[in-house]
Structure formats: C-alpha cells, structure tokens
Amino acid sequence: GCDGGNMNYPSGASAVITGDTIVIGSVTTNSGSAAAYGEAELQGFQLAVDEINAAGGIDGKQVALESMDDKGDATEASNAFNKLAGDANVVAVAGPTISATTAAIAPLADQTQLVTISPAATSDSIETGGYLFRTCFKDSYQGEVAARFAAENLKVKKVAVLYGTGDPYSSGVGEAFAKAAEELGLEVVAKESSSSADDTEYSAQLQKIQAAGAELLYAPYYYSVAGPYIIPQARSVGFDGYVMGPDGYDGLKLTGDKSQYDGTFYTTHYSADDESNSKVQDFITNFRKKNGSDPNTFSALGYDTIYMIKQAIEEAGDNLTRAAVRDAVAGMEFEGVTGSFTMDKSGSPTKTVIVLELKDGKPTYNTTIQPK
Amino acid sequence: MLEIKDLHVSYGAIDAVKGISLHVDEGEIVSLIGANGAGKTTTLHTITGLVPAKSGSITYDGHDLLKTHAEKIITLGMAHVPEGRHVFTRMTVQENLEMGAFSLKDQSGIGRDLEMVFEYFPRLRERRRQLAGTLSGGEQQMVAMGRALMGHPKTILMDEPSMGLSPLMVKEIFDIIVTLRDKGITVLLVEQNAKMALSIADRAYVLETGRITMEGKASDLLHDEQVRKAYLGA
C-alpha cells in the first residue's frame, strides 16, 4: 500500500514523556535576511530557560533548549520541525520566527500533535488553534487598533499607508489598517507600496504621500527599515505629520537628528517604562546582564513564549503528554512581560496593546488600548 | 646564448617532451622541425615559462629560466610569437603593437618602431585602427609578428609564423627573419614549412614524439634523405 509514503498521517502523541530533563524545541531564523529577529527571539528563549533552571526547573526537572535554524526557508523549517517532532522527549516547540515559515509548520504541528507557539508570526492567514498558537496579536488586530488610535487619540482625518508587498507581515498590517481606517471614516489619501519590505529608498512613494496631503503616515515595516530609511526620508521630502507603525518598530534604529522622529507612534506588546508590571523591569535587567544590550520586542515575546510553555507543563503535571500540554495552552491565562492575556479558541491571545511615542528619540509610554 | 639540457615536460599524464637538449648561439637562426604533436610548441612554451618543466635546465644569457618568472624572461630580451597568434582581439592593431613594447623601460622610441613594423607589413598600416579580432587570419599573424618586434628582442622564438599566410607573405616573413638575423637577432624558428625553414636556418633540430632525433647544419638536413622523405614531401 501507499500509506507508508503518506506525508500527512496523524501520529498518536499521547505517550507520557518521562525524561530527566524537559526538552523544549525551538525553530528560529538564524541566518539570512530575517536572522536578526530569530536571534532576538532565541535570546529571549535562552534567558527564560536560564532563569527557570536557576530557580530549580519545572517540577524539579531541568529544562534543555534544543534550537534549530530554519534560514527563513519553509523546507528547512519543516525539516527542523520534523526532527524535533521525531524526538519523543520534546514537549513543545517555540517558534518559528516569521509567518512564511510558520505557515509551513502549521499543518505539521497538528499532524504530529506537538504544541508549537510562535512568538511573533503575526500574519492572519496562519491557521492557529489546533496545535499552533502564538504569543503575539494578529496583524489585522494591530492594524485596526492603530487606526482606532489615529482616529480617536490623534484625531486625524487624512491618512496614508505605505507597505512592502514582499512581506506578509508588512502587507497584512498595512491592508488591515487601511480597511479599518475607512470603516472608521478616515480618508485614505494614498496607498503606496514597495517591492519588498527591505528596500532602502522610499522617497518617491513618500513624496506622493506628502503631495496627497496626508496628516498621518502608517508605514508597517521593521525597525531596521523604518528608523534609518522611512522616517528620515519622509521628513526630508517635507512630510511633517504623524508617523505610525506596528510592533516591528520596537527597537527602532535612530540615525542623525533625533527630532525628526518626533511625532512617531507605534503599537507594541510591552513598554520598558511600564512601572505597573514588575516583570518588565526584571526582564530588562536580566537581559542586559546576560546579553549586554537592551531587549527588543521579539526577545520579550520569546521570553514569554517559554514561560507559557512552562506554565502549560506545570498544568499538565504528571500526565505530561503532548496532548495535555496542548490542552493547557488552549485557553490559558497568562501574565508576562508583554501583558496579561487569555489564549482564545483560535489560538491567538487577546491582549492589551501599548502605544509608545518617540520623544527626543526615546520611546515613551503613551497609552494602553484594551481589547474590545 | 640559449641552452636546453635534458628537458622533460608533461601535461598531467601526457609526456610531451622527453629529455631534449639543444642550444642556440648568438646571431643564429636555429630551426626546429617535426610532425604535428612532436612537442615543438611545448618546447617554446617552456622556454618562455608558459608551461612548467618537469626536469632539466634552460639557461639564457646566464639566467636560469626555469627559476625565472615568465614575464621576467621577456624583459631579458626574449620575444615569442605564439602558435595561434594570440592577438588581443578587442584592441586595435596599433594598440596590439604598442603592447609589444610593454616591457621596454624607455617608451620614447615607440613611434619609430611602429613605423618599422608598418614598413614590414604595409597591410597593418591600413588597418591600424581596426580591432585585431576582426582581422583575417593572415593579418593577425602579421600583428603577432610585429608585436614581437616592438620589444627590441635579442632573441625571438617563432612558432609557425608562416601558418595561414599567402605565398607572397610567407616569402616576406622569411625575408624578415633573415634580416633580423643580419641585425644580430637570434632566432629559434618552429616551422611546418620545413623546406623554407631549413633553407634560411643555420642549424636545425628534428623533433619526433618528444625526442630530438637529428641535428646538424640546416643545409645538410635539407639534403638528408630521411628528412626529405618525412618532412619535405619529396
């Protein structure tokens, strides 16, 4: 028969995992152009694992992190994931980093019944809720929140969107913002796009946006693009309205005159200034101690991801099976550095969104938007 | 002037030259004849350092050529008109000729030397601005020859200079070789056209499958029965 060749058969993963150590797998993008995000997540994972072990592990067992690189490539990601899934000791997987690889993992997670939590894959198109979950909010949600903030807090009327078509994240958030903005009665005066989300030159599009009379520019790009390219170029073509971005702005790289970043807002998962959340300050201190640099949002999400897994394992208790861990993640209530949330049925958390504003180049807390 | 002793050269597993010894004295025309694949070209290539030797020695003017870099050998006053012409196809005829003077310290006489070459090959004067790659085969041969002369060589190695030339041109080329000798330039000449080569050379060597099988005064070889049969088609 052909069944042995079937790549899509379910596997019974209800075996109780009995190792001396608890193995958590991770699949991140550590080489290629998205490596920076994977590295940041991995730093977050590692910090959490170290902290847990220092505090005596989970249920007395030490935690080991088995990390895999997916090079940002779907095939590599499936191979890496399959390797982890084949190891009966692996309890859960943290990752993958980007939506493109996560989309490829989604069916595999369900099929191998291995719970997988992606810290930052935000694309709406990824099917979550089976064995795949995420720590971050979704693109559509973020775009919508941003539109709400623009309309209600900044009170602008004319907005413009600029996004990169090469990247599901950039285009996903961008489209979501545009749609929500229209629904909220804002006028989208310009909708521009770039060939990819890591172009360096945007002045042509920005000039058109400026000419269209936009009061606010929504530019969902990563920190490495928005900081050195988009915002300075927007200012240099004479745009002096607000600039808004998504969580990708976290860790924005500033260049030149800091004042050009005034009027920049972004939605994110946590704020370093958040005095109310004691975890945040501890996280930042420990991260600095370990890595000698400030954490960005991806490290924070990675850090929370491991703690979510820890919480689920503790909940599963003695009956430590992959299925039990999955059930513990679904519907879990969690308090982490990126906020407190409930994991909804569809596998994405319903979270508070924090809006930060750059003042003299420093991200400062502006407001917290509660989920509807 | 130029002395080769027990030279062995191979290309990987193929032994092309199997222990030849020969010498060329100052002001002589020495001719090297032999069938296709005998190793004539290989010998010349080894002299100018284009191909490494396996063993043996080559001395020139007191220098050990096997220990000298190819480009240094040229500055010792050696010129090589290679088989297959090897002109610089995307340079003009004149630029090609100027390249010939590359190794000269004193570049002031180039104009005069160009005139000399154009005297020898009036055709090249007509074509001085044409890209050498579009020249006819024979015209390219003239460029290769002229280019070698531009460097004021003391010794000149020629690999089948008459190949592809019209009968008139062949005669002219041989005239030039004689004239060069008369000016005191030493010539080592490889030729398929054995009859003409022997008729102008002072001495000659016959090369067969990597070995020298005969040597002597050119006029003697010209009348040697064996040579006549094998190389003169008579």
Added chain:
Amino acid sequence: MSEQTQPILKAEHLGITFGGLKAVSDFTMTINAGELIGLIGPNGAGKTTVFNLLTGVYKPTEGDFWLDGEHMNGKKTYQVVRAGIARTFQNIRLFKQLTVEENVLVAFDESFSYHLGGAIFRTPRFWRQEHEMHEKAMDLLKIFDLDGLASTQAANLPYGQQRKLEIARALATGMKLLLLDEPAAGMNPTETEDLLRCINVIRDRFGVAILLIEHDMSLVMRVCQRIQVLDYGRTIASGTPEQIANDPQVISAYLGADDHLVEGEGDDIVKSLQGAKETEAANGTNGTNGTNGGER
C-alpha cells in the same frame, strides 16, 4: 559530361560591408557538379568572408546566390547546410568533448527520423536507426583512417586528424557543395599529401563539388580545375591554374615575384606551370638570385 544545364552554385554580385570596409564586392561564381574550384588571394582578401556569405553566417549586403536553382539569400546556417552546402573552418571547430564518432553523428542528425518520443521510449525505430547511423559513420570515418579512433575524444586528436575529422563531419551532412577553408594550414608536406589523397577520394566517391581556399600552392595548383583570385574583396583573376600562375596581377599581389631572399614552398609547381607557358619571359626577367630583397 559535366555539361549540366544547371550549376550547383550560382553566386551573382555578392558583396558585404563591415562598417565602411568592403570585405567582399561583386563576387560572381558558378560551380558545376563535381567541380573542384580554388579560391585564393592575399590575406584579408575576403575569402573566408565569401564562405561566411555562402553559409548564412553573414547576410550579403548585395547580390544573390542560388544552390541548385534555389535562392539562398537570408537563409539561416542550418537551412543552408540542409539545402546542401557544408564547410570546414579556418580555425578548427570540432565538438571537442564529443568522440570522433559522435562528431560525425551530429552531422547526420537530419537523416534520423525518430523524434523525442522515440528517444524517450527507446522504440525499435530508435535502435534501428542508431545502429544504421553507427555503421554509416564508421564507413565514413574509414575513408579518413579515423575508424580506429571512433571513440576518442575529438580534443585529444592530433592536429592533422582534427582537420580530417572536420572534413568527415562536413561530408556527413550529405551536401552537394563542400567548402574547405585552408585545410592544409599547419600541415607538413607529408600530411598535405595525405590530405590531397582524401580530397580526391571525396570527389570520386561522393561526386560533390568543392570550393577550396588554400595558400599552399602545391596543393591548389595540383587539384583545382579552375581558380578564382580575390584581392581587396574583388575578383582580380580567374581561370585555369596555368592562367593564374602566369597572371601578372596575381603574381604581384599574391604569388610574389622572385625578388626574395628565400624561395617559397609552392614555387616549384608554380614555376613549372609558368615555365610551361612562357619559359623565356620568366627567365628573362628574373634570371639571377638577387640579394637586394633585404630592404623591403
């Protein structure tokens, strides 16, 4: 016998210009079946260019030519070849990494009738034809004494055999007119003799017409029935070897008068041809072995 109504090749007023340079102009020639014609001329006269025109490598800027009455202007090389003109090259162009036999088989390509499906499914026709062609190729190679080397890589052949293989390959296209571009260049007299024998065999066995470019006068004068001489792209003379050898224009532009220090390879034959015609005149002008040529 060769009084055919239609010539194999008819070229009329062919010409081509390269950026202002008239490489060939007003080239007119007819070749009848089984004829062997020589095309000679100084270096750069335009001989190879004529070949390139006749094989569709260059498109003539003026004039027309016909093969067996079929108008050939503007045809692609492979179309010209299939119509019946094959050639060799001045610089040998073999398929270096293929074997000797494969070089010939490639030129047989048109005679194969199996197609992609036949190749992929290895139909009986495939086997039959591959076998047939193998036999035919071996027969052809035998003429050139190359059959023993059938499975040698072409690049590893000595120069002289590469030349012969190139001719064999040209023959394999099944042409009516064969163009040979300096086949004897780089050969010593013994090898040239062998080549001469091959050319005669080809003409006798295949009955094709041959147009030969060659600077080796001993060869040209012996095998060609007629010779056409080019200089600066124009025809300066045409006729029998004897007429050509005695044409003053040809002598001064191509053959060379005797004011040289050395004598040429083909001189014996040329001289004998000249001698046959006008012994006196030849002796009268160049009686002595002058040594005044060094100044040239």
Added chain:
Amino acid sequence: MTDQLIMFVSQLFNGLKIGSVYALVALGYTMVYGIIRLINFAHGDFIMVGAYVLMLTIPAIVALGLPAWLAVVPAILVCVAVGVIVEKAAYKPVREKGNSMTALITAIAMSLLLENGAQAVFGADFQTVPTIFHLPSLAFGKLHLAGDTLLTIAIGVCIMVGLQLFVKFTRQGKAMRAVSEDKEAATLMGINVNSTIALTFAIGAGLAAVASLMYCAAYPQASPTMGAMLGLKAFVAAVLGGIGSIPGAMVGGLAIGLVESLTKAYIGTLTAGIITSAFSDAIVFAILIVVLLVKPSGIMGKNEGEKV
C-alpha cells in the same frame, strides 16, 4: 515651479543619488569581470565589510577631531586586504584548475562565507553607522536637493573619469586590458598576470569601500546581508551598461537608479494603478532584458562578435 515639476526634479536627483552608488559598485564589478570573466558575487559583500569598518572607526576618528569621512581610509585598507585575500586564497587556485562555472560557485561561496562570517562576528542585527556628512542641502524655492546627493554624484563621476584614464593611459591599466583579453599573450608581453589581477581586485575592493561610504551616508546602517541585493542591482547595472566598460558601469548605474526612482513615482499613475510601485524591481529587470535583447553587449559594451 509647480509641485509636479518639483516632484519630478527631486525624483530625478533621488535616482541619480542611488544610481551613483550603484555605479560605484558596478565599477568594481566591471573591473573584476573585465579581467577574469568572473561575476564576483562577493563584491556586494565587500561593501558590507566596508560598512562595518566605517561603523567601528568613525567614532574613533571623530574623537580625534577629524572629519568622519576619513574613516574611508581604514575602510579602503580593510576592503583591499579582504579583496586580495579572497582572490589569492580562493579565486586563484580555482581559476588555475577549474572552469568558469567552478569560479562562479566559488564566488557565491565566498559571498556566503563573508555574510555568515560577519554574522558570527557582529550578530545578525542591523547596526547604526554614525552620520558621515553634515552637508547643508541646497534650496531652490520649494525644491530641496540634499548635499550628499550631489556629493555622491560628483564622486561617482570623478572616479569613473579617473579609472577610465588609468586604464587607458597608464602602464598598469594597459596591463589590465591585455590580461583581460589573453593571459598567455599578456605574459609574453612581460606582464605579471597574477599581480595584475590582484591589483584589479584591490582597485575593485577599494571602490567598494568608497561605495560603502556613500551608501552609508545615505542609508546609515550595516548588516551582514546588506550587500546582497545592492550587489545584485549593481551587477545588473554593470551588465546593462555593458560589462567590462567603465563608462558603461556609470551609465548603467545611473540608469537603474533613475528607472527605480521614476517607476516608483509614476508607474502607478501611468498604468492607472494596474502596475504599482511594488513592481519597481521587476521593471528594472524588464528594462535590462529589453536592452540586452536589442543590444546584447549592453548600452556601451563593445560587440565581441566572434569572427568565424
């Protein structure tokens, strides 16, 4: 000036700015390709190396009270060293034993090596390069032209002219041309082929360092993969202009810069939104393809039509 015109002129300058960076990089490609017929895929990565050197040395140089752009000196030194080492350690042995395809794969491997090496040393994250020029921008009414744009263009043109003169008239330049055509014959002219190739690599790498200065002035950050797309675009520029031709590299670079910037600005309007600015990369390639099909040797390339 109307707004439309201002938009057009500033797009023009924008295109020229990025175009002259492409041109600088393309010059390096063209030099190396010209001499050893190798698409040096690692060339873009030389720029990355230059950018990291700038990032590391500018603070020290500024602390010494010197202008930041002097950091180009250490950048040149390091890039030249890297370029020559890559040539000697990898390309030369492969060139001697392999074929053009092997050489190409080696170049790709060197590119991977440099990128992953940089990642191992500096991490995958982007790093900010300090500001290099503090040039005032020129204002013509509402039209602002950034000072560094003009400077980049000027430097590009100067280097092109300099290189062209160098190759045409100096001894070393002639040696380069000879080596690029026929190494054997070049040797017979008394040219040291290996040192000529090394010199070419050194010049190419030095140009990459200058390019990284201009690039970082406009786009101030360094990352391990920054050279990949830049290198590809610059290579396309070199081919478009006619690879091997120095003015060609300049023309190709500027043309690609202009096409990019003008398509981003106008293609949406021109095609009524069917083709958007997101297609700009595709359009650049489409233009390259059309040019090559019409003129197979590129805009300024010499036709090397093989004589049969």
Added chain:
Amino acid sequence: MKKTMLSAAQSYLVCALGVLAAFGVVAFLCETGLADYYIKGIMMTACIAIIMTTSLNLTIGVLGQLTLGCCGFQAIGAYVAALASKLMIANGMGLDPTTRFLITTLLGGVVACVFGILIGIPALRLHGDYLAIITLGFGEIIRVVIQNLKVAGGMGLDQGAAGQALIGIDRTANLYVVFWIMVVSVAVLFMFGRSRYGRAVKAIRDDEIAAGASGLNTTYLKVLVFAISAFFAGIAGGIFAQYIGSLNPSMAGWLNSINYVIMVVFGGMGSITGSIVSAVGLTILPELLRAFAEYRMLVYSVVLVLVMIFRPQGIFGSWEFSLPQVVNRLLLRNPKAAAQEKAASEAGSETSDESGAAVAAASAASKKEA
C-alpha cells in the same frame, strides 16, 4: 558504444532492478517506521532536489548555458498546482487525492514549460553570463508578479492581500508516488541525453557555430532544452506545493536558484548520477551540520570553496555511475578478461576520466583565441 557483456535490454533490466532495490529500501524504512517524519521529509526534499538538479543539469551541464532562474519556473509550477488543487477541491471534484496530485503536478509542469518556451525564445539569443543575468531577471520578475497577484495570496482564491503566503494547500504528496515521478523524470532526462538530441545539444555546447554548420537548428534545440528544464522544474514545484502545504513568492528568488546551480556544479556538470548524488548530499549536509548550529552556514561555505579548489570538476566530473558496468565487472570473474574489459570500456567511454577533463579544460582555456 561500450562493449559490455550485457546487451542493451539486459542493461536496462539491471538499472530497473537497481531502482526497484532503491525503492525497496525507501519502502522498508517507511513501512517499518524506521523513517519518521524527519527522515521522510528529507527524502521528499531530496526527491524534489533531484528533479530540479538533474533537469537543470541539462541546461547547465549538457547545453552549457548558465541559467539562474530555475526557481522562477519551480514557483510557477508550484502556484499553478496549488491553485488548481484548491479549485478542484472548492468545486467538489471528487478525485482521489493521488489522481488530483498527479493531474495538478503535471499541469504545473506544463504551464512552467509554456513559460519556459516564452522566456527561452528571446533569452537564448544571449550567451554565458549575459544569459545568466537575464534568466535571473526573469526569475525576479516572476517573483514580483506572483507577489502582487491577489489570487496567489490569502486563504481563498479571490480574497486575501497580495504578498500573503498561499496556505492551506492539500498536502497530498506521497513519498512513494514522488519517488516514482523522480525516477521517471531522471529516466526521461537520461534517454534524452543518450539520443540524437543529447548529442546535438552537447555539440551546441562545444561549438555553436559549428553545430549550425553541421545542420543543427540550434535555436530550436536550445529552446527545447530550456522548455524541458522548465517542465521538470514545474513538476518539482507542483510536488513541493503539495508537500509543504503553503507557498511564498520568495521561493522564486535567485538565491534559491543559485542553490540548485551549486548542486549541479558540485555533482559534476553533465553527469546525471553526479547531480543525483549531489542533490541528496547537499540536502543532507546542512542537516548533518545542525550540530554546529550558528556556524553551519560558515562550514557549508568553506566546504564549498574547498571542493571547488580541490575537485573543480565536481564530485563526479562528467563521469556517470553505471550499474550495468558494475555488474559486468562482477560477471567477469576472469581477472585478465576483466582488465581488458576495463581498458576497453575506459578507452571507449564517452565520458572522460579526471585527467581527460582537466586536459579539456586546460586546452579550452589556452585556446581561446579568435
């Protein structure tokens, strides 16, 4: 041709048995559960890589034209197959999964082939590095176009933002089926190479002008090769789509294409068996290097450079591994006869040994003049 003890038919039989044995190993591993998801995934990836590499080898190794756009065709095949499969399912066509897989994959191949012809006709007028850059350009154009096609993104066929991943493709690729598709592809490429077509294509590689002068329609043959390569790349894409389940436009990017070029050169240009070995090897190598974590790409690139320096002709050169020949040698117990046989087959072999290839390369390099 080679003188062997086995007749042609027997040789084919030996090869068929070899393939069956290989299939037996795969099936054994799968049926016994020795191969888990991971191993099966790698085998699947290897099969895809083999199809890509052997077909690319036809263009690069046999025709001698460097193309850097093969993943553009792979992407076309993948998207076509994925969309076709989605359409079939959406329209409730009650095909069994394997039939649907075969139909959609074939469709992917055919559409890729059509694009191959459309692109090949203009592109193949160029040569060498110019062709490389132009095919790279076509690959990038394909990528950008897919990226901007609404139909290629999002959940359904008519919704979703451009640039999104195409997800939820039915993962019907079955390792056994794919194995046999791979076998058929390789066999077709092999038969093509050992026929008048293969000879003609190699002739074009060696000297295009002489090929024309031997009566070959070089344009037609070049486009044919390009189309065949594109067809199989499309097939590989169709398999990929229905194995991985989600697609991203970036798969068409030039970096991916270069990966396959590396495999071809690594295996040896013109050698189908070399391509197979290198496709499998280079699929497994990065997996083995996982232990080196962050240094694995460094190690990979160093390995690549070292192989190019010390074995520039690739692992196999242009030599083909031939099972029938091995069998022949085993059959000949008499050592003397075996030696003779060996000598004959080596002298007569149309593939050159190491020194032969080196000589050819050296003389090609030195005789580049007009």
